[in-house]
Amino acid sequence: MNWNSPAEFFAMGGYALYVWGSFGVTALALLVEPLLARKRRSDIVNSLRRQIAAPEDNA
Amino acid sequence: MSDGRDRRGTDVNNRLINWFRYASPQSFYPLAGRMWPWFAVAAALLCAAGLWISFFVAPTDAQQGEGYRIIFIHVPASWMSMFIYCVMAFWAAVGMTLGTRLSGMMVAALAPTGALFAFLSLWTGAFWGKPMWGAWWVWDARLTSELILFFLYLGFIALTSAIDDPRRADRAGAILALVGVINVPIIYFSVKWWNTLHQGASVSMTKAPSMAATMLWGMLIMALGFWMYSIAVALYRVRAIILERERNAAWVRELAEMKA
Numbered sequence: 629m630n631w632n633s634p635a636e637f638f639a640m641g642g643y644a645l646y647v648w649g650s651f652g653v654t655a656l657a658l659l660v661e662p663l664l665a666r667k668r669r670s671d672i673v674n675s676l677r678r679q680i681a682a683p684e685d686n687a
Numbered sequence: 688m689s690d691g692r693d694r695r696g697t698d699v700n701n702r703l704i705n706w707f708r709y710a711s712p713q714s715f716y717p718l719a720g721r722m723w724p725w726f727a728v729a730a731a732l733l734c735a736a737g738l739w740i741s742f743f744v745a746p747t748d749a750q751q752g753e754g755y756r757i758i759f760i761h762v763p764a765s766w767m768s769m770f771i772y773c774v775m776a777f778w779a780a781v782g783m784t785l786g787t788r789l790s791g792m793m794v795a796a797l798a799p800t801g802a803l804f805a806f807l808s809l810w811t812g813a814f815w816g817k818p819m820w821g822a823w824w825v826w827d828a829r830l831t832s833e834l835i836l837f838f839l840y841l842g843f844i845a846l847t848s849a850i851d852d853p854r855r856a857d858r859a860g861a862i863l864a865l866v867g868v869i870n871v872p873i874i875y876f877s878v879k880w881w882n883t884l885h886q887g888a889s890v891s892m893t894k895a896p897s898m899a900a901t902m903l904w905g906m907l908i909m910a911l912g913f914w915m916y917s918i919a920v921a922l923y924r925v926r927a928i929i930l931e932r933e934r935n936a937a938w939v940r941e942l943a944e945m946k947a
Contacts, residue, residue: 641753646818650757657803669927680722680940
Protein backbone atom coordinates (compact mmCIF):
# COMPACT_ATOMS: atom_id res chain seq x y z
CA MET A 629 0.00 0.00 0.00
CA ASN A 630 1.36 3.40 -0.99
CA TRP A 631 -0.64 5.66 1.32
CA ASN A 632 -0.72 6.08 5.09
CA SER A 633 -3.81 8.31 5.18
CA PRO A 634 -6.58 9.56 2.85
CA ALA A 635 -5.02 13.04 3.01
CA GLU A 636 -1.75 11.64 1.72
CA PHE A 637 -3.64 9.89 -1.07
CA PHE A 638 -5.37 13.09 -2.19
CA ALA A 639 -2.15 15.11 -1.95
CA MET A 640 -0.44 12.74 -4.47
CA GLY A 641 2.99 13.71 -3.20
CA GLY A 642 2.49 17.31 -4.31
CA TYR A 643 1.17 16.37 -7.77
CA ALA A 644 -2.51 16.62 -6.78
CA LEU A 645 -3.46 19.22 -9.42
CA TYR A 646 -1.84 17.25 -12.23
CA VAL A 647 -2.91 13.74 -11.22
CA TRP A 648 -6.51 14.67 -10.32
CA GLY A 649 -6.71 17.09 -13.25
CA SER A 650 -5.90 14.17 -15.56
CA PHE A 651 -7.94 11.41 -13.92
CA GLY A 652 -10.85 13.76 -13.16
CA VAL A 653 -11.25 15.03 -16.72
CA THR A 654 -10.86 11.50 -18.12
CA ALA A 655 -13.52 10.13 -15.75
CA LEU A 656 -15.85 13.01 -16.59
CA ALA A 657 -15.37 12.51 -20.34
CA LEU A 658 -16.02 8.76 -20.13
CA LEU A 659 -19.21 9.40 -18.14
CA VAL A 660 -20.54 12.23 -20.33
CA GLU A 661 -19.98 10.51 -23.70
CA PRO A 662 -22.36 7.58 -22.96
CA LEU A 663 -24.96 10.09 -21.71
CA LEU A 664 -24.69 12.01 -25.00
CA ALA A 665 -25.00 8.73 -26.94
CA ARG A 666 -28.08 7.83 -24.90
CA LYS A 667 -29.62 11.23 -25.64
CA ARG A 668 -28.94 10.78 -29.37
CA ARG A 669 -30.71 7.43 -29.29
CA SER A 670 -33.70 8.61 -27.26
CA ASP A 671 -34.06 11.64 -29.59
CA ILE A 672 -34.35 9.47 -32.70
CA VAL A 673 -36.58 6.88 -30.97
CA ASN A 674 -38.97 9.62 -29.77
CA SER A 675 -38.99 11.26 -33.19
CA LEU A 676 -39.79 7.92 -34.87
CA ARG A 677 -42.55 7.16 -32.36
CA ARG A 678 -44.19 10.49 -33.13
CA GLN A 679 -43.82 9.85 -36.86
CA ILE A 680 -45.42 6.41 -36.53
CA ALA A 681 -48.24 7.73 -34.34
CA ALA A 682 -49.06 10.59 -36.76
CA PRO A 683 -47.68 9.65 -40.20
CA GLU A 684 -49.27 12.61 -42.04
CA ASP A 685 -47.24 15.09 -39.96
CA ASN A 686 -43.97 13.80 -41.42
CA ALA A 687 -42.15 15.55 -38.59
CA MET B 688 -25.65 -6.30 -52.73
CA SER B 689 -28.06 -9.17 -53.46
CA ASP B 690 -27.46 -8.73 -57.21
CA GLY B 691 -23.72 -9.19 -56.77
CA ARG B 692 -24.23 -12.23 -54.59
CA ASP B 693 -26.66 -13.94 -56.96
CA ARG B 694 -24.10 -13.92 -59.76
CA ARG B 695 -21.53 -15.81 -57.70
CA GLY B 696 -21.31 -19.62 -57.45
CA THR B 697 -23.39 -21.33 -54.78
CA ASP B 698 -20.47 -22.56 -52.64
CA VAL B 699 -18.97 -19.06 -52.60
CA ASN B 700 -22.43 -17.82 -51.80
CA ASN B 701 -22.68 -20.15 -48.81
CA ARG B 702 -19.37 -18.99 -47.42
CA LEU B 703 -20.11 -15.33 -47.98
CA ILE B 704 -23.58 -15.36 -46.58
CA ASN B 705 -22.48 -15.66 -42.95
CA TRP B 706 -20.17 -12.69 -43.32
CA PHE B 707 -22.63 -10.53 -45.16
CA ARG B 708 -25.55 -11.46 -42.96
CA TYR B 709 -24.62 -8.89 -40.33
CA ALA B 710 -23.52 -6.33 -42.91
CA SER B 711 -27.13 -5.22 -43.26
CA PRO B 712 -28.22 -2.54 -40.79
CA GLN B 713 -31.43 -4.48 -40.13
CA SER B 714 -29.66 -7.56 -38.75
CA PHE B 715 -26.79 -5.68 -37.12
CA TYR B 716 -29.13 -3.44 -35.12
CA PRO B 717 -30.41 -6.18 -32.75
CA LEU B 718 -26.97 -7.85 -32.63
CA ALA B 719 -25.33 -4.58 -31.50
CA GLY B 720 -28.12 -4.18 -28.95
CA ARG B 721 -27.32 -7.58 -27.45
CA MET B 722 -23.54 -7.04 -27.49
CA TRP B 723 -22.97 -3.56 -26.05
CA PRO B 724 -23.99 -4.32 -22.43
CA TRP B 725 -21.36 -7.09 -22.22
CA PHE B 726 -18.65 -4.73 -23.43
CA ALA B 727 -19.86 -2.05 -21.00
CA VAL B 728 -19.63 -4.47 -18.05
CA ALA B 729 -16.16 -5.60 -19.16
CA ALA B 730 -15.09 -1.95 -19.50
CA ALA B 731 -16.31 -1.10 -15.98
CA LEU B 732 -14.55 -4.11 -14.41
CA LEU B 733 -11.29 -3.58 -16.29
CA CYS B 734 -11.20 0.17 -15.58
CA ALA B 735 -11.89 -0.47 -11.88
CA ALA B 736 -9.03 -3.01 -11.78
CA GLY B 737 -6.80 -0.63 -13.75
CA LEU B 738 -7.52 2.25 -11.35
CA TRP B 739 -6.80 0.00 -8.37
CA ILE B 740 -3.41 -0.93 -9.81
CA SER B 741 -2.71 2.69 -10.82
CA PHE B 742 -3.15 4.03 -7.31
CA PHE B 743 -2.71 1.18 -4.82
CA VAL B 744 -0.51 -1.50 -6.37
CA ALA B 745 1.98 0.35 -8.59
CA PRO B 746 4.83 1.78 -6.48
CA THR B 747 5.91 5.41 -6.38
CA ASP B 748 8.29 6.23 -9.23
CA ALA B 749 11.88 6.92 -8.16
CA GLN B 750 12.26 9.98 -10.41
CA GLN B 751 8.74 11.30 -10.99
CA GLY B 752 7.18 10.61 -7.57
CA GLU B 753 3.39 10.24 -7.71
CA GLY B 754 3.11 12.43 -10.82
CA TYR B 755 3.97 9.54 -13.09
CA ARG B 756 0.57 7.90 -12.32
CA ILE B 757 -0.88 10.03 -15.13
CA ILE B 758 0.69 7.59 -17.63
CA PHE B 759 -1.85 4.94 -16.57
CA ILE B 760 -4.47 6.88 -18.53
CA HIS B 761 -2.25 8.89 -20.87
CA VAL B 762 -0.69 5.91 -22.64
CA PRO B 763 -3.93 3.88 -23.03
CA ALA B 764 -5.83 6.99 -24.24
CA SER B 765 -3.09 7.68 -26.80
CA TRP B 766 -3.12 4.07 -28.01
CA MET B 767 -6.90 4.16 -28.38
CA SER B 768 -6.83 7.46 -30.28
CA MET B 769 -4.51 5.91 -32.87
CA PHE B 770 -6.17 2.49 -32.92
CA ILE B 771 -9.70 3.87 -33.39
CA TYR B 772 -8.49 5.91 -36.38
CA CYS B 773 -7.06 2.73 -37.94
CA VAL B 774 -10.37 0.93 -37.39
CA MET B 775 -12.18 3.87 -38.99
CA ALA B 776 -9.85 3.69 -42.00
CA PHE B 777 -10.46 -0.08 -42.22
CA TRP B 778 -14.26 0.34 -42.30
CA ALA B 779 -13.87 3.25 -44.71
CA ALA B 780 -11.91 0.97 -47.08
CA VAL B 781 -14.53 -1.79 -46.71
CA GLY B 782 -17.28 0.72 -47.45
CA MET B 783 -15.49 2.08 -50.52
CA THR B 784 -14.70 -1.33 -52.03
CA LEU B 785 -17.78 -3.39 -51.10
CA GLY B 786 -20.31 -0.59 -50.89
CA THR B 787 -21.79 -1.87 -47.62
CA ARG B 788 -23.92 0.80 -45.98
CA LEU B 789 -23.14 -0.38 -42.46
CA SER B 790 -19.42 0.41 -42.88
CA GLY B 791 -20.07 4.14 -43.21
CA MET B 792 -22.27 4.02 -40.14
CA MET B 793 -19.50 2.27 -38.16
CA VAL B 794 -16.98 4.93 -39.22
CA ALA B 795 -19.38 7.67 -38.12
CA ALA B 796 -20.05 5.87 -34.81
CA LEU B 797 -16.33 5.62 -33.99
CA ALA B 798 -15.29 9.21 -34.80
CA PRO B 799 -16.59 10.95 -31.62
CA THR B 800 -14.99 8.31 -29.36
CA GLY B 801 -11.69 8.61 -31.23
CA ALA B 802 -11.81 12.39 -30.96
CA LEU B 803 -12.43 12.05 -27.22
CA PHE B 804 -9.39 9.81 -26.71
CA ALA B 805 -7.20 12.11 -28.83
CA PHE B 806 -8.33 15.01 -26.64
CA LEU B 807 -7.66 13.01 -23.45
CA SER B 808 -4.22 12.05 -24.74
CA LEU B 809 -3.36 15.73 -25.26
CA TRP B 810 -4.99 16.84 -22.01
CA THR B 811 -3.33 14.25 -19.76
CA GLY B 812 -0.06 14.80 -21.63
CA ALA B 813 -0.22 18.51 -20.82
CA PHE B 814 -0.94 17.74 -17.16
CA TRP B 815 2.08 15.46 -17.11
CA GLY B 816 4.28 17.84 -19.11
CA LYS B 817 3.74 20.84 -16.84
CA PRO B 818 5.31 19.32 -13.69
CA MET B 819 7.86 17.12 -15.52
CA TRP B 820 9.01 19.37 -18.38
CA GLY B 821 7.87 22.71 -17.01
CA ALA B 822 5.58 23.35 -20.00
CA TRP B 823 1.96 22.46 -20.76
CA TRP B 824 2.79 22.25 -24.44
CA VAL B 825 5.83 22.10 -26.72
CA TRP B 826 5.86 21.89 -30.54
CA ASP B 827 7.46 18.49 -30.41
CA ALA B 828 6.91 16.03 -33.31
CA ARG B 829 4.98 13.56 -31.12
CA LEU B 830 2.70 16.21 -29.62
CA THR B 831 2.15 17.99 -32.92
CA SER B 832 1.27 14.81 -34.83
CA GLU B 833 -1.17 13.81 -32.06
CA LEU B 834 -2.74 17.29 -32.29
CA ILE B 835 -3.12 16.73 -36.05
CA LEU B 836 -4.88 13.43 -35.28
CA PHE B 837 -7.31 15.30 -33.03
CA PHE B 838 -7.98 17.80 -35.84
CA LEU B 839 -8.45 14.91 -38.31
CA TYR B 840 -11.20 13.53 -36.06
CA LEU B 841 -12.83 16.96 -35.75
CA GLY B 842 -12.46 17.47 -39.50
CA PHE B 843 -14.13 14.11 -40.17
CA ILE B 844 -17.06 15.00 -37.92
CA ALA B 845 -17.42 18.48 -39.45
CA LEU B 846 -17.13 17.21 -43.04
CA THR B 847 -19.63 14.36 -42.69
CA SER B 848 -22.17 16.45 -40.79
CA ALA B 849 -21.95 19.21 -43.43
CA ILE B 850 -23.17 16.83 -46.20
CA ASP B 851 -26.87 16.03 -46.10
CA ASP B 852 -26.88 12.89 -48.25
CA PRO B 853 -25.53 10.07 -45.99
CA ARG B 854 -24.00 8.07 -48.86
CA ARG B 855 -22.05 11.09 -50.15
CA ALA B 856 -21.09 12.02 -46.57
CA ASP B 857 -19.79 8.47 -46.08
CA ARG B 858 -17.69 8.64 -49.24
CA ALA B 859 -16.18 12.03 -48.40
CA GLY B 860 -15.51 10.88 -44.83
CA ALA B 861 -13.97 7.62 -46.06
CA ILE B 862 -11.49 9.53 -48.23
CA LEU B 863 -10.52 11.72 -45.28
CA ALA B 864 -10.16 8.65 -43.02
CA LEU B 865 -7.99 6.82 -45.59
CA VAL B 866 -5.75 9.79 -46.38
CA GLY B 867 -5.45 10.74 -42.71
CA VAL B 868 -4.42 7.27 -41.56
CA ILE B 869 -0.89 8.05 -42.84
CA ASN B 870 -0.60 10.24 -39.74
CA VAL B 871 -0.87 7.22 -37.39
CA PRO B 872 2.56 5.70 -38.21
CA ILE B 873 3.96 9.23 -38.15
CA ILE B 874 2.73 9.60 -34.54
CA TYR B 875 4.01 6.15 -33.61
CA PHE B 876 7.50 6.58 -35.08
CA SER B 877 7.82 10.32 -34.40
CA VAL B 878 9.92 9.65 -31.30
CA LYS B 879 12.41 7.71 -33.47
CA TRP B 880 12.42 9.85 -36.59
CA TRP B 881 12.81 13.17 -34.84
CA ASN B 882 14.73 14.25 -31.80
CA THR B 883 11.69 14.75 -29.59
CA LEU B 884 11.30 15.94 -26.04
CA HIS B 885 8.65 13.25 -25.69
CA GLN B 886 10.24 10.02 -24.51
CA GLY B 887 10.45 6.87 -26.66
CA ALA B 888 7.95 4.03 -26.56
CA SER B 889 7.44 2.62 -23.05
CA VAL B 890 6.16 -0.65 -24.46
CA SER B 891 7.38 -2.08 -27.75
CA MET B 892 6.75 -5.27 -29.67
CA THR B 893 10.43 -6.02 -30.15
CA LYS B 894 12.09 -5.51 -26.79
CA ALA B 895 11.29 -6.01 -23.12
CA PRO B 896 9.35 -3.08 -21.65
CA SER B 897 11.46 -0.54 -19.80
CA MET B 898 9.30 -0.41 -16.69
CA ALA B 899 8.24 -2.35 -13.60
CA ALA B 900 5.87 -5.26 -14.24
CA THR B 901 3.08 -3.81 -12.08
CA MET B 902 3.21 -0.53 -14.00
CA LEU B 903 3.03 -2.40 -17.30
CA TRP B 904 0.08 -4.50 -16.11
CA GLY B 905 -1.75 -1.43 -14.88
CA MET B 906 -1.34 0.22 -18.27
CA LEU B 907 -2.35 -2.88 -20.23
CA ILE B 908 -5.46 -3.51 -18.11
CA MET B 909 -6.48 0.13 -18.40
CA ALA B 910 -5.92 -0.01 -22.16
CA LEU B 911 -8.13 -3.10 -22.37
CA GLY B 912 -10.78 -1.27 -20.31
CA PHE B 913 -10.69 1.72 -22.71
CA TRP B 914 -10.90 -0.73 -25.58
CA MET B 915 -14.05 -2.37 -24.19
CA TYR B 916 -15.48 1.08 -23.45
CA SER B 917 -14.90 2.17 -27.06
CA ILE B 918 -16.59 -0.93 -28.46
CA ALA B 919 -19.57 -0.53 -26.11
CA VAL B 920 -20.14 3.15 -26.87
CA ALA B 921 -19.57 2.70 -30.64
CA LEU B 922 -22.07 -0.17 -30.77
CA TYR B 923 -24.55 1.92 -28.82
CA ARG B 924 -24.04 4.93 -31.09
CA VAL B 925 -24.23 2.92 -34.31
CA ARG B 926 -27.73 1.80 -33.26
CA ALA B 927 -28.82 5.43 -33.06
CA ILE B 928 -27.18 6.13 -36.45
CA ILE B 929 -28.95 3.12 -38.01
CA LEU B 930 -32.31 4.43 -36.81
CA GLU B 931 -31.51 7.95 -38.06
CA ARG B 932 -30.63 6.70 -41.53
CA GLU B 933 -33.21 3.92 -41.87
CA ARG B 934 -36.05 5.95 -40.41
CA ASN B 935 -38.31 5.28 -43.42
CA ALA B 936 -37.62 1.53 -43.56
CA ALA B 937 -40.47 -0.81 -42.72
CA TRP B 938 -38.42 -2.91 -40.27
CA VAL B 939 -37.71 0.16 -38.11
CA ARG B 940 -41.43 0.71 -37.67
CA GLU B 941 -41.87 -2.91 -36.55
CA LEU B 942 -39.29 -2.61 -33.71
CA ALA B 943 -40.56 -3.24 -30.19
CA GLU B 944 -39.13 0.09 -28.94
CA MET B 945 -41.31 2.01 -31.41
CA LYS B 946 -44.52 0.52 -29.98
CA ALA B 947 -44.05 1.42 -26.32
